[in-house]
Amino acid sequence: MENDAKKQYRKIIHIDMDAFYASVEQRDHPEYRGKALVVGGLPEGRGGVVATASYEARKFGVRSAMPSKKALQLCPHAIFIRPRFAAYKEVSQKIREIFSRYTDLIEPLSLDEAYLDVTEDKLGVGSAIEIAKQIKQAIKDELQLTASAGVSVNKFVAKIASDINKPDGLTFIGPSQIESFMEKLPVEKFHGVGKVTADKMKRMGLHTGADLKQLSEEEMTAAFGKPGRFYYQIVRGIDDRPVQPHRETKSMGAEDTFAYDLTTLDEMHAELDKIAATVVTRLEKYNLKGRTITLKIKYHDFRQITRNQSFAIPVGDMDTITATAKQLLLATQPENMRIRLLGISLSNFGDLPVKTKQDEPSEQLRLDL
Numbered sequence: 001m002e003n004d005a006k007k008q009y010r011k012i013i014h015i016d017m018d019a020f021y022a023s024v025e026q027r028d029h030p031e032y033r034g035k036a037l038v039v040g041g042l043p044e045g046r047g048g049v050v051a052t053a054s055y056e057a058r059k060f061g062v063r064s065a066m067p068s069k070k071a072l073q074l075c076p077h078a079i080f081i082r083p084r085f086a087a088y089k090e091v092s093q094k095i096r097e098i099f100s101r102y103t104d105l106i107e108p109l110s111l112d113e114a115y116l117d118v119t120e121d122k123l124g125v126g127s128a129i130e131i132a133k134q135i136k137q138a139i140k141d142e143l144q145l146t147a148s149a150g151v152s153v154n155k156f157v158a159k160i161a162s163d164i165n166k167p168d169g170l171t172f173i174g175p176s177q178i179e180s181f182m183e184k185l186p187v188e189k190f191h192g193v194g195k196v197t198a199d200k201m202k203r204m205g206l207h208t209g210a211d212l213k214q215l216s217e218e219e220m221t222a223a224f225g226k227p228g229r230f231y232y233q234i235v236r237g238i239d240d241r242p243v244q245p246h247r248e249t250k251s252m253g254a255e256d257t258f259a260y261d262l263t264t265l266d267e268m269h270a271e272l273d274k275i276a277a278t279v280v281t282r283l284e285k286y287n288l289k290g291r292t293i294t295l296k297i298k299y300h301d302f303r304q305i306t307r308n309q310s311f312a313i314p315v316g317d318m319d320t321i322t323a324t325a326k327q328l329l330l331a332t333q334p335e336n337m338r339i340r341l342l343g344i345s346l347s348n349f350g351d352l353p354v355k356t357k358q359d360e361p362s363e364q365l366r367l368d369l
């Protein structure tokens with residue numbers, strides 16, 4: 001039964017603000033409205049790049065991460081301004097507050113983008129499409145900005161969906177449409193496939209999802225390394241990555257200081273079971289799994305040690321955590337050691353390796369103001 005319940009489709013929304021920095025500037029400065037506006041490095045500076053261009057500037061081919069000099073050539077009448085990150089951050093916090101009315105499972109990707117898991121929503125709305133509508137409306141009413149939303153059963157498809165009807169779009173891709181949708185998708189549209197990888201795929205004659213589907217998992221991994229496995233799954237509509245609200249969280253765990261020092265293995269094991277249960281509850285609450293389990297031991301004389309073990313894949317289940325903690329404990333020869341505190345924590349959270357370094361340098365890195 002439990003397995004059946006787990007197979008229920010998730011409800012994932014990806015929200016992406018439209019031309020975020022430029023839209024905030026146009027909102028705050030009426031004189032920029034309706035104009036070609038470029039936020040980023042100034043064209044007269046060295047190495048300045050476009051952070052965000054207004055839709056009026058995009059019509060002329062101006063794009064994010066493009067050198068500002070080139071943007072000026074494409075759109076000589078554009079207004080160039082420097083970004084005001086403090087202002088964007090403030091708006092970003094307000095957007096997150098709107099999200100949090102519906103769910104705590106929010107995974108921000110940047111100031112203007114986030115995944116939401118609304119499989120269970122706080123207001124009991126039920127429909128992910130309806131929630132996406134309400135969020136878009138709240139952003140419009142309260143912040144005078146527009147967002148685009150993608151709704152699906154996993155992160156990958158939701159993210160691609162949000163990009164389909166920009167600006168001010170809302171696109172739903174249901175489970176039955178996913179495979180045919182993925183087959184038609186050009187490889188460069190695959191999130192995680194940067195220009196370098198896309199070019200390589202094209203040289204191999206792989207242009208769409210349907211082409212990628214012809215390759216076996218082994219062939220994919222041989223050609224693209226670790227991310228190859230991810231592409232193999234994603235082209236089949238499989239993406240089990242959870243929405244991780246605490247991606248920036250370094251570790252999560254629990255510990256207990258005892259009323260009296262523990263000296264027998266039985267006592268220590270019993271305490272580890274209790275602590276592990278707390279850890280598992282916390283991990284489940286935030287939908288987290290970690291690759292490293294750390295055991296902390298404090299002795300009666302306040303001497304403290306930690307021991308850890310790492311795994312190839314993220315873990316978060318009770319059995320693995322207790323077994324590992326006990327094994328780590330045993331290796332310290334704990335009997336008769338007078339232990340006053342035990343703690344277990346998980347760390348090394350993270351996602352599948354969908355990006356390689358040379359792919360898609362982040363906006364921040366490329367800004368170079």
Ligand SMILES: [Mg+2]
Pocket residue numbers: 016017018019020112113
């Ligand atoms: Mg955006």
